[in-house]
Amino acid sequence: SKHRIAVLPGDGIGPEVMQEAEQVLSLLGEVDPTFQCDVTAFHWNSDYYLEHNRMMPEDGLERLKAFDAILFGAIGDSRVPDHVTVWELIMPIRKKFDQYINYRPVKQLKGIRTPFKDMNQMIDFSIIRENAEGEYSNSGGRLYEGTDRELAIQNTVMTREGIKKVSQFTFEYARSKGLKKVTSATKSNAVIHSMNFWDEVVNEVSSDYPDIEMERIYIDALAAFFVQKPQAFEVVVASNLFGDILSDLGSAVVGGLGVSPSANINPSRDYPSMFEPVHGSAPDIKGKGIANPVAQIWSAALMVEHLGRSDLHTSILQAIEDSIAAGVTTPDLGGKSSTKEVGSAIRNHLKIR
Ligand code: NAI
Ligand code: MG
Secondary structure, eight states: OOEEEEEEEESTTHHHHHHHHHHHHHHHHHHOTTOOEEEEEOOOSHHHHHHHSSSSOTTHHHHHHTSSEEEEEEOOBTTBOHHHHIIIIIHHHHHHTTOOEEEEEEEOOTTOOOSOSSOOSOOEEEEEEEOSSBTOOOOEEEESTTSTTOEEEEOOBOOHHHHHHHHHHHHHHHHHTTOOEEEEEEOTTTSTTHHHHHHHHHHHHHTTOTTSEEEEEEHHHHHHHHHHOGGGOSEEEEOHHHHHHHHHHHHHHTTOGGGOEEEEEOTTOSSOEEEEESSOOOGGGTTTTOOOOHHHHHHHHHHHHHTTOHHHHHHHHHHHHHHHHTTOOOGGGTOOOOHHHHHHHHHHHHHHO
16 A cells, blocks of 8 residues: 655755655655555645744644655745744644654765764764653743843753653664664763653663663763764664754764754654654755755655665665765765756666666
């Protein structure tokens, strides 16, 4: 049966890179007739907002619920405040569909130079970020506003259930990939309540996985190690804030935003998961035809993997690497090719394989 995919191209370069990813999906169906997608596009973006004064229709989430997965581009436009686009479109999807895992591969593609010299081993690990609670809470507030005594309180909310779920997901992921080690990002030496709780629960979960080593590293040192010895990691589990920062750092270490995909996963599969590049709508290069489509295409590949076809995920990644090896890259990777040229080079390599 066909996989029902909701596509939300969004703003700026979103539709430009999405077009390439959609074409990859339809090509997959030609290369392998057992894999078919039925794609429905929803143009819920800043234009939609300016016309309707909302980012999506009232029954938007209800309509998305029926799909097997959501492929998202990027949103953001100077005519609409960023907190509106983010909090009225992306956040409701993540929350309503209980996408409490944010998965980001930090994988150096062949042919992509990193900021480091003399690297004889490729960087290849993953970050699993808690995506639903933690430091990003609306608990807190400000007191004595405008006075010399003014103060702000921002509470972190971590639940046993929340930490347990993200840890279990991480250890299960490690086991399924044959990994030997999980690294947990912490700061329990200074953030004594929430991070000690994090350590405790991660530790409890780890005892169910005696075959996998668990290491705890303070977030500050971990950030340095991401730069100094990124090959030392297999999978890193982190709270919402720490995971947010680490994943942008990870992305920078393996080639930048143009090549960084992500997945917002609902592991129970009660609701669709959402796949999107890490980058935003890049208004500075909008309409120039030079946006790198790799992050969007790779995000589509993660979606294909989530739908049960890790073989096709691998084929797409290899086709991306082949096109980089052939020198077809956009300016962010030092090349001269356009978005469309990169997209079609990737599709050609997918056909040949
Ligand atoms: P951005 O990721 O859009 O751009 C940062 C820099 O990276 C720019 O110089 C851009 O040209 C470059 N870049 C990004 N993607 C690229 C690609 N595929 N190929 C080549 N170069 C690429 O982040 P920025 O500028 O902070 O935000 C712009 C807008 O995007 C804002 O409105 C922001 O709110 C929104 N945004 C949306 C996100 C989402 O939809 N999930 C995530 C991040 C930002
Ligand atoms: Mg971020």
